Amino acid sequence: MARWEPNARNRLVDAALELFQERGYDRTTVGEIATRAGLTERTFFRYFADKREVLFGRSGDLEKGIAEAISGAPATTSPLDAVVGGLEAAAAAFPPRRDYRARQRLIAAHPELQERDLIKLASLSSAIAEALRVRGVSEPGASLAAEAGIAIFKIAFERWVGGAQPRDLPAQIRAALAELRIVTGSTAAPTRRNTSKKTGTRAAD
Amino acid sequence: MARWEPNARNRLVDAALELFQERGYDRTTVGEIATRAGLTERTFFRYFADKREVLFGRSGDLEKGIAEAISGAPATTSPLDAVVGGLEAAAAAFPPRRDYRARQRLIAAHPELQERDLIKLASLSSAIAEALRVRGVSEPGASLAAEAGIAIFKIAFERWVGGAQPRDLPAQIRAALAELRIVTGSTAAPTRRNTSKKTGTRAAD
DNA sequence: CCATTGATGTCATATACTGACATCAATGTA
DNA sequence: TACATTGATGTCAGTATATGACATCAATGG
Numbered sequence: 001m002a003r004w005e006p007n008a009r010n011r012l013v014d015a016a017l018e019l020f021q022e023r024g025y026d027r028t029t030v031g032e033i034a035t036r037a038g039l040t041e042r043t044f045f046r047y048f049a050d051k052r053e054v055l056f057g058r059s060g061d062l063e064k065g066i067a068e069a070i071s072g073a074p075a076t077t078s079p080l081d082a083v084v085g086g087l088e089a090a091a092a093a094f095p096p097r098r099d100y101r102a103r104q105r106l107i108a109a110h111p112e113l114q115e116r117d118l119i120k121l122a123s124l125s126s127a128i129a130e131a132l133r134v135r136g137v138s139e140p141g142a143s144l145a146a147e148a149g150i151a152i153f154k155i156a157f158e159r160w161v162g163g164a165q166p167r168d169l170p171a172q173i174r175a176a177l178a179e180l181r182i183v184t185g186s187t188a189a190p191t192r193r194n195t196s197k198k199t200g201t202r203a204a205d
Numbered sequence: 206m207a208r209w210e211p212n213a214r215n216r217l218v219d220a221a222l223e224l225f226q227e228r229g230y231d232r233t234t235v236g237e238i239a240t241r242a243g244l245t246e247r248t249f250f251r252y253f254a255d256k257r258e259v260l261f262g263r264s265g266d267l268e269k270g271i272a273e274a275i276s277g278a279p280a281t282t283s284p285l286d287a288v289v290g291g292l293e294a295a296a297a298a299f300p301p302r303r304d305y306r307a308r309q310r311l312i313a314a315h316p317e318l319q320e321r322d323l324i325k326l327a328s329l330s331s332a333i334a335e336a337l338r339v340r341g342v343s344e345p346g347a348s349l350a351a352e353a354g355i356a357i358f359k360i361a362f363e364r365w366v367g368g369a370q371p372r373d374l375p376a377q378i379r380a381a382l383a384e385l386r387i388v389t390g391s392t393a394a395p396t397r398r399n400t401s402k403k404t405g406t407r408a409a410d
Numbered sequence: 411c412c413a414t415t416g417a418t419g420t421c422a423t424a425t426a427c428t429g430a431c432a433t434c435a436a437t438g439t440a
Numbered sequence: 441t442a443c444a445t446t447g448a449t450g451t452c453a454g455t456a457t458a459t460g461a462c463a464t465c466a467a468t469g470g
Binding site for chain 4: 207235246247
Binding site: 003029031041045051 | 424426
């Protein structure tokens with residue numbers, strides 16, 4: 001018999017989600033979360049740096065997946081197409097949108113959670129920019145393409161989760177990309193030559 | 206004789222900046238800031254919702270200025286051009302970049318301050334999107350153009366404050382816009398530095 | 411002359427978070 | 441077997457942020 005029940009981390013996440021639903025985010029203390037999970041407040045802070053973080057556990061995985069998808073894109077793919085391709089690939093593996101509804105409601109209602117959400121996206125943006133630089137895209141193009149990708153993802157995700165009629169997240173992403181190209185005044189065909197200036201030197205995937 | 210020294214708010218801001226420089230952000234308590242400003246901790250929290258906010262006092266003005274500039278743009282101006290025009294106009298009125306250096310260093314070194322910075326930009330993005338909607342731009346185009354504008358501003362501001370050679374902030378903004386157009390596939394050109402001052406980047410050959 | 415206002419102070423308290431140290435089953439190892 | 445080590449957890453004390461309730465008192469205006 002194990003000394004402790006397993007999955008302490010998951011128990012904390014579940015307890016937190018339940019309690020946030022039942023009583024709201026600010027009227028739930030970390031101590032209450034820990035108690036429901038059969039642990040103590042001190043242990044909560046060993047798993048999560050702060051109270052907000054319990055809602056953002058898996059954000060690192062996404063980062064890794066997207067960066068890999070970008071690295072794997074053909075060398076001829078343009079920066080933004082590589083980014084959006086990576087986003088689509090990651091999005092295809094997302095759980096059904098109903099799993100995000102409660103969480104998104106919480107975030108929308110609490111600025112401190114929005115802040116955390118935003119910094120996770122900023123971190124994702126940095127990872128994407130880095131993946132582009134490895135492909136030979138120079139600054140500030142890499143950062144701008146990354147930020148554009150994040151903008152696309154934000155709007156697509158928002159509409160996917162919140163929209164009335166269910167539409168595929170990858171489809172939302174493609175739609176947002178097309179719309180961005182319209183508002184930026186882009187007229188060129190979607191797939192163009194790589195704008196990288198070091199195309200020939202990129203690593204062979 | 207007035208009952209209290211005037212400019213309590215500014216005194217708090219100045220005291221905070223001084224102390225953050227002297228001892229670092231986390232080793233400065235709100236009580237110390239208040240004391241240096243000749244006030245009490247409680248009064249600090251009457252002027253600022255939290256400790257971070259003391260570094261973000263004027264962000265509301267920017268929002269208003271940009272929104273107005275967008276509303277004032279000719280009806281024929283494209284959404285993104287209207288946004289960037291607004292940003293340029295606001296940027297032209299910025300204090301010299303050395304006034305931002307210390308603050309940006311602080312923010313860069315403290316995730317909690319980055320979070321606050323990001324949510325201010327998100328708020329600016331919402332205001333811009335709203336101004337575009339008033340102009341008749343529909344969703345998701347309005348939000349995407351707004352986010353694209355923020356992306357441009359972020360990169361331009363970063364390079365303006367941190368860059369080695371001083372280059373006009375409006376010029377940085379125009380350069381970032383040109384680069385974004387390249388990277389979204391608006392023009393097919395390499396990501397070379399555009400040395401021309403005002404014109405958009407053309408295909409170099 | 412007096413009531414009101416408003417910026418500030420005082421005090422009490424909740425909650426988030428951290429450091430230091432204790433506990434003790436499991437696990438390895440002489 | 442005996443014993444040292446490890447690692448997840450608990451206990452406890454403390455600090456800092458943030459908020460509510462109430463007090464103060466010069467200035468202001470009728």
